[in-house]
Amino acid sequence: ASPTIALFPEASFGAALNCVGIAQALRARGARPVFICHAGFSGVFADYGFQEYQLPTNDPLSDSERQSYWQAFVRRHLPHFRLSPVDQLETYVAPT
Structure with missing residues (x-):
């Protein structure tokens, strides 16, 4: 088998x-x-x-709330995403 x-x-x-x-x-x-x-x-x-x-989800967010959440997430972390991958390890990956 x-x-x-x-x-x-x-x-x-x-x-x-x-x-x-x-x-x-x-x-x-x-x-x-x-x-x-x-x-x-x-x-x-x-x-x-x-x-x-x-996977089962227990997501209490509506579609529009979920969209707003991810847009805010990207805006909040955009400065880190503009860094090199190595620099992101210290500023984004390690803290999260």
Whole structure:
């Protein structure tokens, strides 16, 4: 039997699509990759032929509140995102 390997990407499209590439390589080697993901990624991995399992959410925010939250998040952290990846380790990654 082929091994089942669960991938649990961070809730960002960059990380998610990196995991798709890894999953494709695993599948080519005989493994059965599956994805555990935030419900907002529903269908993303299935489009590549992988089984998905969505995490349950208890999100009290409406769609507009969620959009406002992420817009504020990006505005708040934009100065860090303009730094080099190495500099972000100290100013953004470590504090969060």
